[in-house]
Amino acid sequence: MPFFTKISLVQFRNYMSQSFNFNKKIVGICGANGSGKTNLLDAIYYLCFTKSYFSKPDAKNAMHGLQGFRIDGIVDDSNKEQYLTCILRETGKKEFYVDDDVVKKFSSHIGRFPCVFIAPDDSTLITGGSEERRKFLDTILSQLFPDYLQELIDYNKLLLQRNSCLKNLHEQQSNNFDLLDVLDEQLANAGQKIFSCRKEFLETLIPIALQQYEAIADKDENVVMNYQSQLLDKSLLQLLKDNRQRDLYLQRTTAGIHKDDLTLLMDNEPFKQLASQGQRKSLLFALKLAEYFSIKNVKKHSPVLLLDDVFEKLDEDRMLNLLNKVCNDTDAQIFITDTHKQRLDMAFSELKQDWQMIEL
Incomplete structure (x- = not known):
């Protein structure tokens, strides 16, 4: 089962240069609006699909005022580490690598590391x-x-x-x-x-x-x-x-x-x-x-689950039922964002789950 252990971002959205290590099945990501929670999830999605979840042109994902970006990730897949890299050059050319081997046809990479993203705009x-x-x-x-x-x-x-x-x-x-x-x-x-x-x-x-x-x-x-x-x-x-x-x-x-x-x-x-x-x-x-x-x-094997701001507009019972489904009924690696750290802490404690918290 693919398990992301690290991701590094350079000039990607609001990240000039930052790395994150992941060591738990459940990763909570908290921070104020605009702090980069969704951007971090989208970077993971990029490494799974070679593109943004939000249908943005690649150039629009570079930090404002700059050209090009780089995303590196390490995935533990069946106890074998694999290195994924997505680079957008200043020329606008996009390159994708798996273990330093160039992916010549981006569509051939889709499905290699399955991923499911849930975002607020998905209401459409x-x-x-x-x-x-x-x-x-x-x-x-x-x-x-x-x-x-x-x-x-x-x-x-x-x-x-x-x-x-x-x-x-x-x-x-x-x-x-x-x-x-x-x-x-x-x-x-x-x-x-x-x-x-x-x-x-x-x-x-x-x-x-x-x-x-x-x-x-x-x-x-x-x-x-x-x-x-x-x-x-x-x-x-x-x-x-x-x-x-x-x-x-x-x-x-x-x-x-x-x-x-x-x-x-x-x-x-x-x-x-x-x-x-x-x-x-x-x-x-x-x-x-x-x-x-x-x-x-x-x-x-389980796809990675990316849950962005899922608690909004759900009553407490529905929220706990949802978390029970994704945290207790699946063995996936799960990334969940929220603006309230306390809400994440309480929810995971209620489910008696071990988790990692990243504060932005």
Whole structure:
């Protein structure tokens, strides 16, 4: 099981040059807003995914007024130390190393050191559009199955090519569909594989998420999740053929796995319309815990858990239920941030857990 023992930051966000050593399974990180708690978690995420969790351009992660940064980490993986390094040069070139060996293709590193991040802005997973839930699902599957990530990369490239083709055909008023026919075949092939993987995986993920939600809420609140996809009724190739004239008119692809969603309901109504803030956050945590357990089940070892400011907008009972799930029911290395040291101390003491505290 990967266990981070050290991380060093140079010119990363608000850190000019600082190192942290980790010696416990549970690491509490406390400090005032703006002290760098989230930045420290994101640095760990960088070493797992080669990029920021917050979709920032790499250059935006350098200390203000400076160019470039460096993140070094030591991971104890099955009693073998591995050294991870991410460097952004002043030229804007990014480099990634594992034990001094250059990682030539960043996507090949994803899934090597699995990680689950929970941040306050993740509430958009519950309240936002379908693209947020697709991103959530793709992040899990990309860590589990390298072929899935490559199919997704291929699909998105083909989707751009098809949309460009549709635009050209529309502008030229052309009826030569030879290229469009080829793109449809290729897009359908990649899309069907992605759909099959998502459908099979969600048959496992959804029951776990609902079980976790009930445990955190400590009651049955009649929450339902469903996989929504146009491909449940027709093949993607047939959908592309059926929608061709509409696509030509709109100059974009209106059917495909890029329209998939995970619908969330409570009492047969959209969850986000009925749920309180506590219920929304409980469902967010339930989905993230389902991500954790799904990765563990496939990888046979636990991903690192990064919990940023998780105590806000949760009542005490839900908070303790959540901590019990992540601290007592998992063997993961866990990093938890909070603005109140006393709150972290009391929570960990309540759970009778040994922990390390880092004060910023």
